[in-house]
Amino acid sequence: MQQLISLLVENKPGALMRVAGVLSARGYNIESLTVAKTLDPGMSSMTIVADVDPVMGPLLIKQITRLINVVQAVDLTESQSVCRELALIKVTVSPEMRPALLQEADIFRAKVVDAAPTSYTLEVTGASEKLDALIGLLHNYGQVEMIRSGAMAMARSPRSNKSNGFVEASRNTVKAVEPVKT
16 A cells, blocks of 8 residues: 655755665565755655555554654655645657647646757646646657656645634624714
8 A cells, every 4th residue: 555654854864764774674665755855954854655564554654753863754644635746747749739739738737848849848746646647648649758756745734614713703893883873
């Protein structure tokens, strides 16, 4: 089963190696690994997608949490989260097929970031399934070259009932108006 893990780690040499070592030592294949600095330059955010036995998932999170430099490890697999990937896709396309390719790209909200006489380079973000669908479709236009960022994920914020909050605020601020006596 694909497990989605979000980590906050100290931005120090060896942190990535230790996390990857825990996964490889247990025979888990890393499908995707994305690492970048956070707003705090001393910390990095890491998102890992790995093929993990569902029974072993909670144990894996505990083992990663105990590592030096790991500040927080969260399993986002079953929780409410936003997960996106970025892909750059270069498609070799004939001049007569260029308008059709641009229409298909627009459907997927892909942007043209480079144009050449024989090709377009597209940038697209979204769920993995969206990227897979676009890439599969683009093979109909010509040769495809592609690079993907890997998954990036963040837990969703708790939702509140905004309409009730608005009604309550309205009740507290609206005051009855007395008719003016003349």
